[in-house]
């Protein structure tokens with residue numbers, strides 16, 4: 278079983294689009310795939326034409342001891358099964374505040390015998406849900422658009438991956454950065470790719486997802502670009518990204534890249550800004566490493582309770 282999370286602490290970087298199309302491409306290539314929407318805003322669920330999901334039919338069932346993995350209320354989509362999200366995730370978040378509450382999805386999917394790949398879409402924040410996804414995963418894909426804030430968000434997400442590897446899930450591999458909404462004609466886009474390559478080297482995927490009108494359009498019920506516009510560059514780019522990702526996952530099998538450490542937050546090396554560099558920008562603070570109360574306690578509470 279391969280478990281993947283799609284994360285970037287910044288919004289609008291193509292997480293949901295990537296979750297749908299990586300999931301669909303994996304399904305088309307013969308894998309049995311479950312896509313789980315763990316974003317309380319439910320954009321993935323909505324993009325697939327589903328609304329008003331009752332709590333008992335949503336991804337919140339993964340946070341309920343009573344529900345068997347074999348009886349999950351999934352819905353069939355083209356290429357994958359979907360466990361949709363609901364706004365109730367926001368309400369429930371308030372009661373998921375114990376350190377061990379980051380372990381729900383990991384424990385729930387241990388019973389999986391149905392799927393080859395489980396893929397989590399997450400919100401643009403460090404929440405108990407995105408931590409659940411990372412704790413359950415072996416791999417994290419960080420979609421990043423070649424712009425200042427998404428790059429900072431991607432770097433912060435890499436720091437979170439490093440913390441989860443260290444404290445909560447040693448099976449988590451170093452992240453895979455996937456550039457999305459790339460326009461090769463823009464020199465700024467090239468600069469951000471160069472910056473990320475320099476800092477993260479082979480962690481940056483070779484394949485990029487270019488801007489594609491077919492990807493930007495809203496979807497009719499349950500449709501992906503592979504049904505609607507299979508020869509578009511959106512379809513081709515996601516098919517190539519899926520192949521590259523599976524190759525990377527295969528290559529990583531057997532080791533977890535133990536030598537990898539997330540580079541220190543950028544200081545002098547800070548990414549190019551959209552404006553000309555001013556003296557104020559030169560002294561800009563490096564992005565702060567994300568913090569979450571659960572990091573401090575989860576592993577210790579876990580070990581003391583077992």
Ligand SMILES: Nc1ncnc2c1ncn2[C@@H]1O[C@H](COP(=O)(O)OP(=O)(O)O)[C@@H](O)[C@H]1O
Pocket residue numbers: 287288289290291292293294295320401457458459486487488489490492493494511
């Ligand atoms: N490659 C692309 N080309 C053009 N538009 C895109 C592309 N990828 C995503 N989009 C659009 O950008 C917006 C944000 O994408 P989304 O996947 O929802 O990001 P996130 O989940 O990170 O917030 C959406 O309107 C989506 O349709």
Ligand SMILES: [Mg+2]
Pocket residue numbers: 292293294316320321399400
């Ligand atoms: Mg999203």
